[in-house]
Amino acid sequence: MSTALNQLDTTIQVVTPENIAFDYRVAGPFRRLPAFLLDLAIRIAAFLLIVFIINFFTGAGGGGLAVAVILIGWFVSEWFYGGLFEAYWNGQTPGKRIMGLRVLTTDGQPINGLQAVMRNVFRTADMYPMLSLQILGDVPPAYIFPTFFVGLAVMACNRRFQRVGDLVCGTLVVIEEKPWLTGVAKVEDPRTAQLAELLPADFRVSRSMARTLSSYAERRHYFTPARRREIAGHLGEPLVRRFGLPADTSYDLLLCALYYRTFISDRPEESPRREVPRPHDLAAESNASKGSDP
């Protein structure tokens, strides 16, 4: 991917010990907020469940020990719920797992226990400024709500969407989804194979053109024929002139044919034994490979 795209996209590159660079998508606030709210809901539900169970076994008032256990449990879940889960669940809390998020260090490596605990303790700093309901009227001072302005502002100011807690520990949150393998785009039109044979055999498709062709072939289904013609024209028009094809050749079809030759049929320069492709076999093969997709 070009640097310009990298600057635009919210991806970070990780170089593994295997010396391979791969990309991660960084998670922004709109994906992390639901995860946070889910965690909050889970925490409250678990707390209420525990209170209910303890009360069930010790009677309504509860002994001193029951109250102490509940209070200490609330304290631990308030400050260390996220930290403990992220340390033992490999950078995920239940909410993060549901939303497909994971915490990593800025180098893309797994976090350690200290980082996990710290980034969650420092969430309090993200919650500032606190909003008291007293500004609305005469209510007890107990009702204080976090506004998360500091966290949002800090997230907006850096490229990796790190909140204060992340900056302090050098961590970030990435999106980790189950990927879908789509394989090679299907080319249904039978004229494509015919046109592919008409293309000059010595024409080499460069790497960047191959990328362009497959991007086009994968996405052309989303466009109307007129729009396809407009998009394909940028590359199709000079190619029609160069190959000496009739002027009314469909640009869309030409790009598909070129795609077909590059990706699906044999590339003549690499396997000269099978210079003439057999379109029917290959079309059947490509369809079969599509059919086995999940």
Place this chain on the structure above:
Amino acid sequence: MKVVELLESRRRHWKTLEQMIDRLQSRRRKRLPPDDLVKFADLYRAACADLALADAYQLPPSTTQYLHRLVGRAHNQLYRSHKFDFRLWGKILLHDVPQSIFRDRCVQLAFCLFWGVFIASGVLAHQQALWPDYAQQMLTEPVISQLESNFSEPLSGRDPNADLAMAGFYIRHNTSIGLKCFVGGLLVIPGLFITVFNAAHLGAAFGYMARPEVTEGQNFFQFVTAHGPFELTAIVLSAGAGLRLGVAWLAPGRWGRMASLRRTAREAMPLMGAAMCMFFLAALIEAFVSPSGLPYWFKALVAIFSSGVLMFYFVVLGLPGGPSRATG
């Protein structure tokens, strides 16, 4: 080789790798048999190689994207988070933390700030001539009347059930204040506010209770003596550790601001851990010793003993090279 054939030959490996990742992620079967582990590493490396050669193979962009995500997921299963190393904690708490506190300017500053405000507020609340309404303004009437009613009876011990419940309450409440003080220190202003407010509030309560005409004062001082040293030290320590974070990014010195903050935070968190231990001890004393009917000399002894422990912790363990020099 055609791209289609290439994809077809690789697809099987990628799918197997995906299934293994799924199995690793489900909690029930955390460990794979050794054969599978070797296979997993092989498949992961093969996927990495495919990704590295994606451009040379002319793989379609959607497949490249698939490989990025597949390798990302496999990477996160292969390299897992480091859990806590409990064996290190003893060394950190008993050696590293006192050493760093001893030469920590921020803890000293927090100490001066807290006790300065505390004493000033206490004097103002005690000496009505200087600022007649100070105690009422600082503490507010409801708090004063509650303080007075709480300590109107001489301490004679509660029922043990209430002691246990109160221990839980003190652990939660006081440690939360300490943590807020620490985290607020990062943003400087909230940290200073929490420190100064707590110092002024506590100082005013102490000063008010020390007035000769307040009869509840004697019970109050009997109550606070035993747990005072641990609790007040813990507050100062949290404030100092927090202040250090604020200073780390405001005056980073030769470091970048973010690098300085990360470096300092790694050092300050164990300090907060030590403060949390102190809060815990203070809560136990506050719940079981302070409200009991034990004679005052015993409570004073607890206070002297805990001060001695703190002194030992800060000075003997904290003296540069102290413990190691003692052992030779």
